[in-house]
């Protein structure tokens with residue numbers, strides 16, 4: 001009998017366990033989910049919804065020709081990561097490798113970002129969402145040459161933020177901060193401060209490309225990432241209360 005139960009339960013994943021016992025207890029007239037305030041579905045469903053909403057938004061963007069950048073891009077670079085992340089990282093625009101692969105931050109700067117994320121226990125596939133202000137690559141990566149593209153593309157990013165509804169946004173470089181806060185400041189002036197964007201904590205830091213050119217600034221970026229780690233830990237503790 002014991003081996004029968006062992007083989008039965010070994011075939012079940014976490015969710016199956018919860019559903020199995022939940023149904024069994026409910027049949028006995030006892031809804032343990034209410035009692036324990038543990039609802040597997042309520043935690044999983046919003047993620048599924050967010051994923052669907054992001055897919056719908058991507059469909060809406062389609063083969064976008066709303067600004068001239070469509071003429072030179074290879075792929076639209078929409079975003080990557082977990083739609084249920086507590087934190088979003090927002091950069092400026094895709095570079096050459098991103099344009100070719102259709103994923104943000106996959107070049108040298110992206111590899112540096114991955115290392116920085118890893119240093120505070122984050123990973124692009126698991127617990128962050130990464131996107132850019134512009135979804136198409138500006139020629140020669142010069143975002144300054146296409147200022148008219150930002151107002152045309154920004155609504156897509158704003159929609160992504162609305163869907164994901166992160167608790168923290170980390171802006172990588174001044175373009176992202178300025179686009180969200182509707183200002184025009186240099187990153188050297190605003191990093192180190194914490195802002196509020198519609199109730200979301202906004203932390204500006206250097207773009208990884210800047211850090212590759214100015215390695216001395218890595219120390220300050222590390223301070224920003226440590227701050228993010230502390231805020232995320234606090235959020236996790238609050239959620240577990």
Ligand code: SF4
Nearest residue numbers: 064066067135136153
């Ligand atoms: S940058 Fe944005 S608005 Fe311009 S073509 Fe690409 S997706 Fe469309």
